[in-house]
Amino acid sequence: MSLLKCIAVDDEPLALKLVQTFIDQTPFLELTASCDNAVEAMELIREKQPDVVFLDINMPNLTGMELARLLQEQPGTLPKIIFTTAYNHYAIEGYKVNAVDYLLKPFSYEEFLRAANKVLLQTTEASNQSQSITADDEFIFLKVEYQWVRISLKDILYIESLKDYVKVHLDDSQKTVLSLISLKALEEKLPSAKFMRIHRSFIVCLDKINAISKNSVFIGKTEITVGEQYKEAFKTIVDKWLK
Known part of the structure; x- marks a missing residue:
């Protein structure tokens, strides 16, 4: 099984370190980059083409939610997004940008792993579907x-x-x-x-x-x-x- 490439984004150093640690201890995830702001994250996403982004919502200048909306407008494959936030009122907005999940801080490794498994399942299903949809009558x-x-x-x-x-x-x-x-x-x-x-x-x-x-x-x-x-x-x- 190939590893899912990840980018971690959070302006709080301790929160960013926690996500990095959780990614490192998850067998099917690989941390390819991390940063502390959404503007840099956009460039990293274009450069690294990650499978999943663990994205804080409340950040200065450009929020994680605003970045997710901008990504919706870009050509190419959209990475899966898992929001990380200290606030519990973003569920509807997260749904509108097709976030896979959102983790409410402080979250445990069990909660993190549950969200990561959702990405793994969706990625596997998408791969199977793209291989099977070939005929005109699909x-x-x-x-x-x-x-x-x-x-x-x-x-x-x-x-x-x-x-x-x-x-x-x-x-x-x-x-x-x-x-x-x-x-x-x-x-x-x-x-x-x-x-x-x-x-x-x-x-x-x-x-x-x-x-x-x-x-x-x-x-x-x-x-x-x-x-x-x-x-x-x-x-x-x-x-x-x-x-």
């Missing part, structure tokens, strides 16, 4: 109101972000599905060979694109702009198509 389940709805991948045209929800636009004339999940979290569930994020608010099914202009794609009559930070990656795909 599917995902999304929570819609009070039930889980099965959606065939071959029916998805594009996916639109609506704050805390996503709207999945389907091949079936004007049919959409609304689910409480972030675009980033859904992006990680989809096979990258078939789906691509081309804008902070849109993921498209590459097979359903029927026209391309300089800065946009067209799926049926819908025009979707390619965001600036996604242009280079999308151009690589287009160049392959046009060879």
